[in-house]
Each structure stands twice: as C-alpha cells, then as structure tokens.
Amino acid sequence: MRVAGARRQTMVPMVLALLWVVALAAGAVGVVQRLMTGHELSGYTSTIPWGLWVAAYVYLIGLSAGAFLLSTLIYVFGVRRLEPVGKLALFTALVCLLAALLAIWMDLGHMGRFYEVYTRGNPRSMMAWMVWLYTAYSVLLVAELWFALRGDLLARSAQPGFRGRLAASLLGRFGEAFAPSRGTAGDPDYDATADLRVVRVLGAVGVPLAIAFHGGVGALFGVVGARGFWNAPLYPLMFLVGALVSGGGLLTFIVAFFWPERDGERHRDVVSLLGRITLGLLALYALMVWAEYSITLYAAIPASSRPLYQVLGGPYPWVFWVFQVLLGTLVPAVILLARPRSVGWVGTAAFLVAASFLATRLNIVIPGLVEPQLPGLDRAYIDSRLTYQYFPSVMEWLVLIFVAAVATGLFYAGFRGLPLVVGRKEVSS
C-alpha cells in the first residue's frame, strides 16, 4: 500500500517509534521483575511447568527455521525470482533466533547454568540435541549472512557516514575470521561469484541442519510418552511445516511492507509468489492439524483426546477458534485466494498468518500439560502451584513484550544499517 500524504508519512513512523519505546520500557519492567524475583511472579506451575515463554520460544525458533529454509530456495535451489529477498530472509532468521534464545533463557530456573548443556550435555536428551543443533545453525547462519552481504558491504565501506563505517568494521575485524586473505575493505580483487559459492555450500549444509533442529523441537515434544497429546510421530513434520508457514508469512509481510520500491512490478511479483507459497504451506499445515485432531478425537483415548477437548472448548477456546482458525487460517486463506496480486492484501494476510501462529504454538505446549497424570492428582493437594489451569501472568506478558521489542529493534537496526535489500535506495533517516 502506498502511504498517501506527507503528514501520514511522518505520523506513522512517529507513532510506531513511540509504541516501540513504550513496549521496550514496559517490557524492561517485566525483565527486571523476573531477574529480581526469579519465578515467583510467574503464572506457570509445577503441574503446567511450561507456559507462554516456551510457546514463544517454539514460535520464534520456528520463524527462524522457516525464514532460513525459504532463503535456501534462492541460494541452494536457485529460485531466481526470489533472489531479492535472500539476505533479508537470512537476517530475519538470525533476529528470530536471537529472540527465541532470549525468551527461553528467561524461562530457565538457573539462567547462569545454560552453558552446562555444552559442558555436560546428555546425548539421550532431545533438548540437549536441540541446543547443540541450533548452536551449529546459528554459527552457520552468521557465516552465510556475512558471505551473502560481503559484496554489498565492500561497495558500501567506501562511503562516508555510519553505514560506511559499519560496513567497513563488519568486513574488517569480523571478516578476517572468515576469509582473511580476500575481500577486506576496498579490495579491488573481490570475487563475488566465489562468495556466492560459499553461500550455496553453507545453505546446502544448513538445509539438513535446519530440518534436524526444528524437527528436533517437534521431537522434543513428541518423545514425551507421559503426555498422550504430544506423543505423536507426526510432530517433527508438523513443526517443520509450521515453521515454514509462519516463517513464510513473516517474510512475505516484511517484503510487502518494508521494501524500498513498493510500487514496481518486480516487487508485486515477488510478494505474490511469496503469498502463494504461504498459502500452499498454510493448506498443508491445516491438513496436518485435521489429521491430528480428527484421529485423536475419533480414537478417544483420554490421555490425548481430553486435552484436545480443552483446546476446542476448555477455558480458553478463543485461542483456537479466533486466533488459530479464524485469523490464522480462514481469513488469510480467503484474502490470499481473492487478492493474490495485491501487495497490501497479501502482506496483511501474511502478517495474520505469522502473528497468529503464536496461538498455534500455545495450543501445542499448554494442552499437553493440562491433564493430571493420575486421576485425582489435581485434588490431592490444594496449592496455587499445583493447579491444572494456566494463564500467563503480567510479568510473563511483559517479558514477552520485551523480547518482541528487542527483536523489532534489532530488525529495524539491521534493515537500516545493513545492505539487506538489493537495489535499496539509500534513504536518509
């Protein structure tokens, strides 16, 4: 959508900036509370030990894996039409990964001990594997992004001002670590094709890695035999498709609204292709949800079907019906079908898909925990930490808002400071 009128042009960013500052400040309050009082102000309990933050972590890490896998369409599978969004996809993946790690770090009982997963990790634990795999993935992501950006950084490093200096410093100190012999600032012998080859190799390695690590997140839930609701072999696949849907949605939204030249035919092409990819993935995910829900309900084994009834009609049915079904699936599907070439509509639909996916993640994490492990255990001992009901506390929401604000800030900083978009006009700020 083109922003009409000079006034609106300055008003909108102002309002957004103000909102961001408020969100960051409010979120910081939550973080301070969390750091000062530990888990005392949390809404999760001993009976529902994972809550909003775990769901947010799964959501954000899914966005990361999804955005990354879409970037491989370009760098590994050679889908030329999407080429302009390659770097943006990689950077989005990196920001989402960092946000996910921030969310899950807040969730730990002993934040200072996270390193133990490296020093004394248990190879029988899916959680340990997930951490190891996303560590490898994050290293690979940073390297790939750097190689993908190097040509543009080189071109930029000669320019005066902040961007030039940033480019030079990224190439210089940081760059030495990757490719000490070539391509330091101002190098005339820079060979772009060599870098692209490296990007392709890294992307190719990244495909199985991203599949393994996000499939691993699904497996982390799937292997828990004690929770009938989670214990589904379909989970790793569902998590992967879910990552692609949400990551695809996020990328489509970003490309639709943050592209510098939003009126060109090329832009419309890219957005509409991304929109169609998102729609296809959305349909596939809906099919998987249908398979899971229908079979579980038909088989009616209490351990797995009762949590499902909670999803459909428990204390918070709107999480499923309003967010997951209506806003997350039906409305965007209708929009994407009816207006496949309207940048504004496709972007809006994609935003709905990406944002409401948090509800889908909540509907995986929480219901798996709402059923008492033994009948009567919910009434055996009455304590506020032993109830089988959960709603996130204010502190939990604030911390999540903080994570979202940090991610948005990082994204915006990168978007302004790095040459992420091909042919981007140098807009003065």
Added chain:
Amino acid sequence: MATRTSRRRLLRGLAAGLPALAAGGALAQVGVLKAHEKPKSNPLPGDPGEWRGQFFQQALAERANGSAVETPVKPSELPGTAAVGQDAPSAAPRAAAALSEKADLVRMQEELRRALQKPVDQRKWTMVIDLRKCIGCSACTVACKAENHLPPGVVYRPVIEEETGTYPNVTRRFLPRPCMQCDDPPCVSVCPVGATSKRPDGIVVVDYNACIGCRYCITACPYGARYFDFGENYTDGTPRKEPYEEAPSPEYGREWKRDRGKSPVGNVRKCQFCLHRLNAGMLPACVTTCVGAATYFGDKNDPDSFVNELITSGRAIRLKEEMGTDPKVYYLV
C-alpha cells in the same frame, strides 16, 4: 472400635505435635493456605523442638489428672513403641496389632541395616503401600514436608483420594503417591544436562547444583512426581521468615538453605526415598510416620525381605505399568 478411637487420638496428637513446619503443609492441605492468602501471624510460633516438648508435657498432664481418658492411649498402643500394658486381657487384640506393627518396623529397620552392609549397587530400595491399610490421614505428606523442609507447592508425597459409589454404598480409597523411583525413568533420559540420574541403588536423584531448571523432566514424569521450587515461602507477605523456613533441608546428605536464586530454589525437586536417612540407617520419614502402618520399605534384592514377601503376595500392582517405567513402588490392593 477401640483401635479406631486410639488411632484417631493418635492422629490428633500427631496433627498437633508435628513441628511448626508441618503447619504450613497441613493448612495448605485443607485448602486454607494459598500462595497469596497467607495467615497474618503464624498460628504455631516458637521453636519446633520446644513445641513438641510442650505437647508431650500436656498429654502427660492430661493423663495424670484423668481429664482426657475415655479410652486411654497407652504408649504400648502406639505403633512401633514399647511392650503391652498391664490391662493385657481386654486389650489383647489391640496389643497384638500394635506388636505386629512394631515388629514390622523393627523388621524393616533390621533389613535396612543388613542392606547397608552390601555394596551400594547390590541394593534395590523398594516401597510397598498397602491401600487397604491406608486411612488417608496424610501424615506421610506432612512428615515428608517436615523432613525435607519443603516449600509451598512442593509436595513429594500427596495422598490421592478417590470416592466411588452412591449413598449408601460409598467407599473412599487413598493412594499415597511418592516418586516411583522408576527403574527405567523417563525423567532421566530427557534431562539435557544429566542433572537427574539413577543411583546404583535405584533411587532417582537430582543434582541441585547442576539442574538448570528447564522443567523438561516435569513434563516427562508419568506420575506427576516432580516439582519446581518457585522460591516461595509460607510466610510470604509477613514481616519475617519463620525459623523452620530458614533451617536448611538435609536432602542428599547436605545442607540446602533456601534463598532467592540459590539451589534448590529454581530447581526441580522430588522424593528420593529420604536418601539422607537411609544412608544414616533410618527408614524414610513416611514409613515411620505412617499411621495406618501401610507403608513398607526395603531391599528388593534381598530375597528374604519384607517387601519381597509383600510383592509376591499376589496383591501387588504398580501404577501405569504400560508406560514401561518399571516403578519400584508397589501397591497392595
């Protein structure tokens, strides 16, 4: 009838006589104490030891002046105490029961000592709970709370109550639920840092200094036997902590003083069969406190052990066998 009265009295005594720490647990048990509605002042102030002493003094005085005697409680009728009293003829059945209970405890105690002579990997600690003898008094729950100094929301051994039937054919069943100390424990394999592990004697333990507090193990336990220490206290919202909250927990043979940000706060906690007591030659607190004498404990690797006798009685079942966890807690039905 007489036995029942004496048990009720004993119960009353227990409820009053447990250290002040138990008060928090007992109140929470009847639903009075929620995290945010703590009583303004502690109803049982003072030093637990002194308090316990007062209780006995009072009981003795009541006995001496005859004020509390419709059916006097003789020390001989307390499970696991001294011999039969003088009025043996009339109290013979009670005395016999008391004797057998005493014998049970003594036998288990001896077997415990015997097991401790063996190398650790040759013991297999096992618990048997007789559901027909459990009276649902939750004394074990409270004793465990007191023994392990458990904070609000951490209950290693709740008693699940089940009511079936319609009036007049109604019955209630009680099922204490400690950690099953699974022989194939799902909580161990999921732990990302190996903080949860199974000892050679079969007890599943948490290394508080290693646990990162991810709570994955809580999700993986099929019996709901794991709890997160949120760092809360019974006296939250009151001017100061009570001594029983300051006193360190003796778990795993160490002194764990609860403090914000320090283990075991921020860790996952669970029943460990009172490992610190076992290693000191004592039975778990829930076993010695069990009012119905329904909880048995011993070494399953000892073919002559009491627990082996009970397990092979044909009455023993285990919970959720289909999970393949191979629990080491048996229930007699």
